[in-house]
Amino acid sequence: MRIFSGIQPTGRKHLGNYIGAIRQYVEGQDRGDPAIYCVVDLHALTVPFDPHALREHVYDTAAMLLAAGLDTDRCILFRQSDVPEHTELTWLLSSVTAHGDLNRMHQFKEKTARQRELVSAGLFIYPILMAADILAYNAHEVPVGDDQRQHVELARDIAVRFNERFGETFVVPEVRIPEVGARIMDLQDPSSKMSTTSASPAGRVLVLDDPKTIEKKVKSAVTDSGSEVRRAPDKAGISNLISILSVVRGVEPEQVESEFDGQGYGAFKTAVAEAVVEYLAPVRERYEEIRPDEKALEKTLEKGAERAHAIAHPIVDDARRVMGVGPAA
Ligand code: AQP
Numbered sequence: 001m002r003i004f005s006g007i008q009p010t011g012r013k014h015l016g017n018y019i020g021a022i023r024q025y026v027e028g029q030d031r032g033d034p035a036i037y038c039v040v041d042l043h044a045l046t047v048p049f050d051p052h053a054l055r056e057h058v059y060d061t062a063a064m065l066l067a068a069g070l071d072t073d074r075c076i077l078f079r080q081s082d083v084p085e086h087t088e089l090t091w092l093l094s095s096v097t098a099h100g101d102l103n104r105m106h107q108f109k110e111k112t113a114r115q116r117e118l119v120s121a122g123l124f125i126y127p128i129l130m131a132a133d134i135l136a137y138n139a140h141e142v143p144v145g146d147d148q149r150q151h152v153e154l155a156r157d158i159a160v161r162f163n164e165r166f167g168e169t170f171v172v173p174e175v176r177i178p179e180v181g182a183r184i185m186d187l188q189d190p191s192s193k194m195s196t197t198s199a200s201p202a203g204r205v206l207v208l209d210d211p212k213t214i215e216k217k218v219k220s221a222v223t224d225s226g227s228e229v230r231r232a233p234d235k236a237g238i239s240n241l242i243s244i245l246s247v248v249r250g251v252e253p254e255q256v257e258s259e260f261d262g263q264g265y266g267a268f269k270t271a272v273a274e275a276v277v278e279y280l281a282p283v284r285e286r287y288e289e290i291r292p293d294e295k296a297l298e299k300t301l302e303k304g305a306e307r308a309h310a311i312a313h314p315i316v317d318d319a320r321r322v323m324g325v326g327p328a329a
Contacts, residue, residue, distance in 0.1 A: 082305035
C-alpha cells in the first residue's frame, strides 16, 4: 500500500491541519510501503507569498512533521520543488483535465472570492499539480482532511481518463479521511473550517501556541446559549469541541458526551483546553529542538527527494512514453 500526502508550507500549522492530516501521516508510516510525505512549496506559489518566508516555512513545516513523529527511516519526507517530475506531470495531465472540472473546485471559488490581489493561473491549475503529486508515485491512498476530498476525487478522474485514453498507466488513488476530526471548525465561527488564512487568529489554535494562549482560545470559543454537551446541527461550536476532545483523548464522541452530561459548558471547555495543551506540548518541545538546525533539515529533505525521485522518475517516464512525448524507447 503506497501512501502519499502533501502539506503546504504556509506559516504555522493549526490544530485542524494536525488532527485532519498530520496525525494520519504519523499513523500511516507503518502501513505505507512506503509512506511518502511532501512539503508542497510549489502549491504555495498560487497565492501571494514572500520568497524569503517561503523558504523558512518549508523548514518550519518539515520540523513540525518530524516533531509530530515522522521518522525518515519509516517514511519519505521531501520538498516538492526538489523533484521536477511533479511539474512535468502537471503539464502532461493538463491535456486530460477538463477546464469545466477545474471551474467547479470549491477551493478555487473560495480563494478567488477572498483574493484582493492577482488571481493567478496557478491557483486555477492547483488541482492538476495535486493530481500530479499523487499520480507520480502511483499512490493507493491519500490521507487528507475533508476540505481536500474534492481535489482527490478530481485526481481519481484524471487517472481514469488518462488510463482510458493512453492505456493503464496510473493507479487510481483512494482518499482517506478520518472518521472524527476530518473538518475541525473555526473556534470563533464554527460554521467555517479552521483555516490558516481566516480573519480571526482567535479562531485557530496553532500547534506552537503556548499553553496560556491555547487555554484562552478554547475557553472563548463561540458556543450556543444552551448548556448540554451533545452534538447537534444547531450546536456547531459544542459539536466541534466534542470532536476535538474525542480525537485528542482517543475516545469516541459518545464517551465525551456521557462524561460531560449535565456539567455545563464551563467545565467542558476547561477539560478541552487542558487536553489540547497536553496533546500539543510534546510536539512544541520537540519542534524547538529540531527547528534551529537548518542544515540537518536540509539534509533530511535532500535525502527524501532522492528517494522520491527514484520512485517518480520511471512512472512519469511511462506517462511521457505512452503519450508519444520524446523519442521512442
Ligand atoms: N480545519 C481542518 N480540519 C481538518 N483538516 C484540515 N486541513 C486543513 N484544514 C483542516 C487539512 O490539513 C492538510 C494540510 O492543508 P494545507 O496544505 O492546505 O495547509 P494550509 O493551506 O496551511 O491549511 P488551510 O487551513 O486549509 O489553509 P487555508 O484554509 O487558508 O487555505 C490537508 O490535508 C487539509 O485537508
